[in-house]
Amino acid sequence: MTPAGPVLAATGLHKTYGPTPALADAGLSVQPGEIVAVMGPSGSGKSTLLHCLAGIVRPDAGSVRYGPHELTTMTDARRSALRRTDFGFVFQFGRLVPELTCLENVALPLRLGGLRRRAAEDRALEWLDRLEAADVRGKRPGEISGGQGQRVAVARALVTTPRVVFADEPTGALDSLNGERVMGLLSRAARDTRAAVVLVTHDARVAAYSDREVVVRDGRTRDLAGVA
Numbered sequence: 001m002t003p004a005g006p007v008l009a010a011t012g013l014h015k016t017y018g019p020t021p022a023l024a025d026a027g028l029s030v031q032p033g034e035i036v037a038v039m040g041p042s043g044s045g046k047s048t049l050l051h052c053l054a055g056i057v058r059p060d061a062g063s064v065r066y067g068p069h070e071l072t073t074m075t076d077a078r079r080s081a082l083r084r085t086d087f088g089f090v091f092q093f094g095r096l097v098p099e100l101t102c103l104e105n106v107a108l109p110l111r112l113g114g115l116r117r118r119a120a121e122d123r124a125l126e127w128l129d130r131l132e133a134a135d136v137r138g139k140r141p142g143e144i145s146g147g148q149g150q151r152v153a154v155a156r157a158l159v160t161t162p163r164v165v166f167a168d169e170p171t172g173a174l175d176s177l178n179g180e181r182v183m184g185l186l187s188r189a190a191r192d193t194r195a196a197v198v199l200v201t202h203d204a205r206v207a208a209y210s211d212r213e214v215v216v217r218d219g220r221t222r223d224l225a226g227v228a
């Protein structure tokens with residue numbers, strides 16, 4: 001069988017914020033279905049790398065290839081559209097829409113993609129169920145726990161069956177038990193759907209769910225020996 005090649009491949013990334021260098025020749029490749037943990041000290045450039053890979057931040061130099069697409073030269077409108085259809089996002093604090101119920105939150109990306117309400121909510125409920133959060137479907141984010149909120153956020157990130165999920169400290173605000181539960185469910189769901197995951201974390205227990213660890217130090221990436 002021919003190897004499919006990376007779903008995402010970044011090389012030679014440089015990014016400076018005013019006088020502050022955030023990335024200095026960083027790179028990262030991710031295979032379909034692979035979970036890569038990005039680790040490193042505070043301020044080393046992990047989030048900037050994730051934002052460049054996801055097409056949120058445009059690097060000053062370097063390349064980010066997503067399949068046949070070069071993200072760094074794409075228009076903002078095309079990158080936004082691609083993010084909505086092909087990428088999923090999980091942040092440290094769920095960033096759910098407070099006015100919507102959990103079910104409506106998970107259905108939202110499908111609704112924005114044009115799916116009718118009933119079909120979107122049916123699929124959203126399946127994903128809440130997979131994330132063991134169906135019981136909070138009628139509640140608003142202010143009425144649920146942090147762990148429940150992150151499971152809802154993972155359901156929302158995966159409901160569109162993205163090719164790549166970007167997770168920035170997804171368990172950073174949770175205790176270790178809830179963190180492990182979220183990571184167990186996220187990694188299982190990603191493997192089931194063959195989504196690649198780029199996971200920024202400080203926590204070795206979280207990184208243990210990955211196939212490979214990459215360390216960022218002073219804006220440079222270094223691969224640790226992984227399973228691959």
Ligand SMILES: Nc1ncnc2c1ncn2[C@@H]1O[C@H](COP(=O)(O)OP(=O)(O)OP(=O)(O)O)[C@@H](O)[C@H]1O
Pocket residue numbers: 017020021022040041042043044045046047048049
């Ligand atoms: N929007 C911004 N404006 C100015 N400087 C920024 C911005 N974003 C990041 N930086 C700077 O770029 C460097 C890398 O930041 P980044 O957030 O990527 O690091 P990080 O490894 O994710 O840190 P942490 O683990 O603390 O979240 C830091 O020096 C940071 O202060």
